[in-house]
Amino acid sequence: MIPCQKHLFNIPEDITYLNCAYLSPQLRSVSEAGHTGVAAKEQPWQIIAQDFFIQTEQTRRLFAEMIDAQPDDIAIIPAVSYGIAVAALNIKLSAGDAILILEDQFPSNVYSWREAAKETGAIVKTVSRPEEEDWTRALLDHIDENTAVVAVPNCHWTDGGLIDLVKIAHRCRKMGAALVVDATQSIGALPFSVAEVQPDFLVTASYKWLFGPYSLGFLYVHPRYQDGKPLEHGWIARKNSEDFAGLVNYQNEFQPGARRFDVGERSNFALMPMVLAALQQILDWQVTEIGATLSAMTNRIAERAAELGLKVSPAHLRGPHLMGLRFPEGVPADLVERLLQNKIYVSVRGHSIRISPHLYNTPNDIDKFLETLASG
Numbered sequence: 001m002i003p004c005q006k007h008l009f010n011i012p013e014d015i016t017y018l019n020c021a022y023l024s025p026q027l028r029s030v031s032e033a034g035h036t037g038v039a040a041k042e043q044p045w046q047i048i049a050q051d052f053f054i055q056t057e058q059t060r061r062l063f064a065e066m067i068d069a070q071p072d073d074i075a076i077i078p079a080v081s082y083g084i085a086v087a088a089l090n091i092k093l094s095a096g097d098a099i100l101i102l103e104d105q106f107p108s109n110v111y112s113w114r115e116a117a118k119e120t121g122a123i124v125k126t127v128s129r130p131e132e133e134d135w136t137r138a139l140l141d142h143i144d145e146n147t148a149v150v151a152v153p154n155c156h157w158t159d160g161g162l163i164d165l166v167k168i169a170h171r172c173r174k175m176g177a178a179l180v181v182d183a184t185q186s187i188g189a190l191p192f193s194v195a196e197v198q199p200d201f202l203v204t205a206s207y208k209w210l211f212g213p214y215s216l217g218f219l220y221v222h223p224r225y226q227d228g229k230p231l232e233h234g235w236i237a238r239k240n241s242e243d244f245a246g247l248v249n250y251q252n253e254f255q256p257g258a259r260r261f262d263v264g265e266r267s268n269f270a271l272m273p274m275v276l277a278a279l280q281q282i283l284d285w286q287v288t289e290i291g292a293t294l295s296a297m298t299n300r301i302a303e304r305a306a307e308l309g310l311k312v313s314p315a316h317l318r319g320p321h322l323m324g325l326r327f328p329e330g331v332p333a334d335l336v337e338r339l340l341q342n343k344i345y346v347s348v349r350g351h352s353i354r355i356s357p358h359l360y361n362t363p364n365d366i367d368k369f370l371e372t373l374a375s376g
């Protein structure tokens, strides 16, 4: 178990922030790295050609380490929608093919598939939320020989519902379907191994569980797609882009691996040092330890919520870091008011309150939330 890390953040004593799934609070170390990065361009004569590559490559390496992949398999992207668009552009679809998504899935992993379906005659099929909350079972029941793509999260963004991707990937391989994962609500808090799951594409934003800045994320691309088509064609993704004097010796070849899919101007001098500092901190804490520490918090909340008559998924069907408390009659308006009055921050999603703590939360934060919940 990791002891409370609140000292590494700038969170006032009276704030109870249980909403990491919305935006993680920035680590002080990440802010510092960003300040240094912003200031760097005050003196551009100090920025040399190598600076366009060094931190980007370090970041690629750390993210690859976190998901048990190779640095060559990682592209730098600005948003999940960008990564999903790359996947949709590179997976071949034909009329009648099925693309499977989940009910209420995050829209950045929906719209590109709708567009791809419109262009090819494929069909987007939505797996309904199962009564007993077992998404894995429900999804397995829908993957058949017509399935061309399974585009799903690892953990449902509304309530932390888990999808067992090892089982899903196994079925996808058997049926010849591609697996595309939006891991934004899990990587950093839930261990993930690309070597074990073997997805075709995996996408994540960094501004939630990776403690990175907004507008910088990652795309894992399986080697079989690494000679695919990028969304855009910038100079840095091409072979020999390190040679600034020779950039107009236009190249047909790309940089190795998944680098061809990097977004233009990916060597962002302010954001890249921030995400690098954030990844270093997470690897230092260790993802398995983070998950174990957060599950102690969410399990305590789940127990008390069940006593109060709220519906919570069993621990084995939800992430250790993210949970939904379901109010059968809807979330009481006065509860939302009381939470705000007590400076307790959570998200309301339909009939649920979404709770997502992190290492800056204290036992007192959890008590305060539970007291407010019970005081209706």
Ligand SMILES: Cc1ncc(COP(=O)(O)O)c(C=O)c1O
Residues within 6 Å of the ligand: 021, 022, 078, 079, 080, 081, 082, 106, 108, 153, 157, 182, 184, 185, 205
């Ligand atoms: C599951 C999931 N995917 C993606 C995003 C963000 O998408 P984008 O980077 O396209 O803005 C969010 C934000 O809440 C999310 O919860």
